[in-house]
Amino acid sequence: MGWKLPTLAAVTVVTFTATAVLFGMAPGASAGCGSGVVDPGAAGGQSVAGYSGEQLENAGIIMNAAAELGLPTTAQTIGVMTAMGESTLRNLDHGDNAINPDGTVADSVGLFQQQERGYGPLADRMDPHKAATAFFTRLMGVDEWETMAPTLAAHAVQINADPNYYTPFYIPATEVVQTLLSTGGAGECAIGGDAVQLAQQLVDAADQGRLIGSTPDHIKEIRWIAQGQTVPDCGVDVRILQVLVLALQIFDQVGVSDINRKCTGQIEGAGTASSHYFNGGGLAVDFYRLNGQGVTGADGNSIRLITALDPVMPAGARVGQVDCRASAGATVSTTNFTQFEDSCNHLHIDVGFTDGQLTTN
Structure with a gap:
């Protein structure tokens, strides 16, 4: 885009509070449950937010x-x-023949309009995957990009004339990202087994320190089921x-703070x-908690979990914290989940208002 360096007063600074969390995915990752890897052609002939096809x-x-x-949905x-x-x-x-600050004409090409200086040969800049990888590599080098307004994070990489562009x-x-995550696979989530078998898997995870509880302890409810x-x-x-x-x-x-409050005698929230x-x-x-990070319902881990679960949940299942996501500018489109307001110190998932079953493989 055209260069016109703004004065500091012209920059609108907005804090993007949805925390993005790295997921430790190795390079070359393949689609797996919640991996974020999608099938680029999965959207087919549909149009999403005015975008389609190529x-x-x-x-x-x-x-x-x-x-x-290993980067998240954010x-x-x-x-x-x-x-x-x-x-x-x-x-x-x-490109658009924009003029660089030094007076030269920009040789920008590709999805991100990258120039030879800084981004290398034309072939790399015209390769969508290489161009995107170069963009994200630079984004990862921006201090605290996760908490910046999205436009400012992008500007820190692109150095556009207008930071709010x-x-x-x-x-x-x-909308496009959520659609591709829901229709493009993002890895199918596979589960099976009856309640006892599922509970035994969860107990194994608890014994390995992968499933943790809080106070009062709700993991014991799962242990009883595993024991029959x-x-x-x-x-x-x-x-x-x-x-x-x-x-x-x-x-x-995965950290769980509540499951069956009748078992623990808790009368709180909706009572x-x-x-x-x-x-x-x-x-x-x-x-x-997810991957050791506190959960707000609007953070990157919460959004990853909502996005992965929504396609397999029964219609009428509910997910809380919609107000938390709205406040953080991290809205998520869901097909099966009904979203409702809840406190921003956890992520609530429930099936109390539907008789439907999860779609499992």
Whole structure:
């Protein structure tokens, strides 16, 4: 884009509070449950936020480049947003003849309109995957990019004339990313087994330190199920057990603060009307930590979990913290989840208002 360096007063600084968390995915990662790797062609002939065909395929390539570097959904969205602003998600073989600060004409090409100086040969800049990888590599070098407004994070890499230039592209980028994650695989989540088998898997994870509880201890409810014991008012719906197994397929460590409040005698939040309590309880789970990071419902880990679960959840399942995500500018489009407001110190998932079953492989 054209160069016109702004004065400091012209820069609108907005803090993006949704915390992006790295997931430790090795380069060359393949699609797995919640991996963030998508099938670039999965969107088919549909149009998303006005983008279609080649544009959506390029968005998928950008997302995969981020996932292969272990970057979360937040980074994928920033990358797609940037390419929307630079090239409308088209791999352009030309630029806009903008003038660089030193007076030279920019030789920008590709999805990110990268120049030879700084980004190398034309072939690399015209390769969507290499261009995206170069963008994300530079993004990772920006201090605290995770907490910056998305447009400012993009600007820190692109050095656009207007730091706020990318703002209008953030919402459509979010829509494209969420659509590709939900329709493009992002890795299928596979679960099976009855309640006892699922509980045994979870107990194994707890014994390995991968599934952790808080106070009061709700992990004991799972242990009783694994042992084949029926403890009155301490059951856990099999669908919640499935959600926990899926979460452990996505994250190395999962922290749970609430499951069956009737079992522990907790009367809080929605009280006896809570899915944690009514109909015997155990129809909901609250996550308070994912991969060692605190959860707000709007952070990168929460969004990754919501995105991975939504395609397999029954219609009418609920996910909390919609207000937390709205405040953080981290909205998530869901097909099966109904979103509702809840406190921003956990992520609530429940099946208390649906008889539907999870779609499992």
